[in-house]
Amino acid sequence: MWMVHPIALIVLAMFAGVIWTKDDRRIATLGVGLVVLTVLGAGWVVHPAAALCLASFVSRGAASGVLDRDRRAIRAALGMALMAVLGAVWVLVPAAALTIATLVGRTPRPRSLARQQAKQAAFQSRPRPMAPPIPVRPGPLEMLARHPRVPADARKVAAALDQRCQATLAYLRERGVGTGSLAFEVEQIRGDFAPAALQSYLQLPPENADQAPLLDGRTGRDLLLEQLDLLHRGVEDVRARATELGGEQMIAGHRFLTQKFGERPTDLKL
Numbered sequence: 001m002w003m004v005h006p007i008a009l010i011v012l013a014m015f016a017g018v019i020w021t022k023d024d025r026r027i028a029t030l031g032v033g034l035v036v037l038t039v040l041g042a043g044w045v046v047h048p049a050a051a052l053c054l055a056s057f058v059s060r061g062a063a064s065g066v067l068d069r070d071r072r073a074i075r076a077a078l079g080m081a082l083m084a085v086l087g088a089v090w091v092l093v094p095a096a097a098l099t100i101a102t103l104v105g106r107t108p109r110p111r112s113l114a115r116q117q118a119k120q121a122a123f124q125s126r127p128r129p130m131a132p133p134i135p136v137r138p139g140p141l142e143m144l145a146r147h148p149r150v151p152a153d154a155r156k157v158a159a160a161l162d163q164r165c166q167a168t169l170a171y172l173r174e175r176g177v178g179t180g181s182l183a184f185e186v187e188q189i190r191g192d193f194a195p196a197a198l199q200s201y202l203q204l205p206p207e208n209a210d211q212a213p214l215l216d217g218r219t220g221r222d223l224l225l226e227q228l229d230l231l232h233r234g235v236e237d238v239r240a241r242a243t244e245l246g247g248e249q250m251i252a253g254h255r256f257l258t259q260k261f262g263e264r265p266t267d268l269k270l
Contacts, residue, residue: 008042050088053079144198165190197227
């Protein structure tokens with residue numbers, strides 16, 4: 001039956017296109033088709049099919065993927081076994097070599113140890129007053145500044161920083177640079193750096209956030225105030241650069257107009 005060979009080539013091409021996907025049903029259907037075509041006389045097709053299964057097996061981490069219960073790695077291993085039964089016995093040699101190499105170099109995942117450590121940590125923990133939950137991602141500066149654990153002086157500085165950022169952004173927009181790098185710096189200070197500083201403080205233990213020295217004798221409160229002060233200076237620096245930029249543009253425009261339309265020296269008269 002010569003027709004099985006072109007049909008086998010078409011099915012093999014379709015199999016090569018889906019073996020990398022998660023479509024188990026279609027892969028199983030095409031695999032059954034390859035088995036049937038092999039039985040009908042297209043015995044050659046098992047060899048490229050085995051090579052495809054081997055490539056998929058390697059791409060999913062070989063034996064590590066099987067041990068980690070990766071569905072596609074298990075599927076590729078079963079495919080290699082089936083193709084080996086149908087005649088592509090050679091595929092077992094690289095598969096076995098890859099399995100041995102993977103198992104030798106594999107670092108065991110100590111799941112039981114992780115559970116034991118979790119139990120030990122829970123046993124050692126003691127009930128204590130917990131602060132209200134803090135969002136993992138930095139929120140708006142004005143919202144974090146209102147947190148009850150933020151010191152009063154830091155709250156005032158953070159509120160002033162937020163107002164200064166808004167005023168500076170308005171100032172930049174008035175001068176036509178509200179979407180440039182200067183505005184981006186202010187947005188970063190207001191939406192990223194300042195909220196991150198407040199969140200770092202709020203993640204300190206409540207009982208020693210304002211007492212225990214963290215760096216060169218300074219407490220968490222001291223470091224928070226320093227960071228907010230640095231960010232405030234950064235905003236002022238952006239505002240100063242925007243003012244200088246406006247002055248430079250004015251001077252450049254004046255020089256251009258003077259050169260183009262200003263008085264020219266009269267011709268030398270004899």
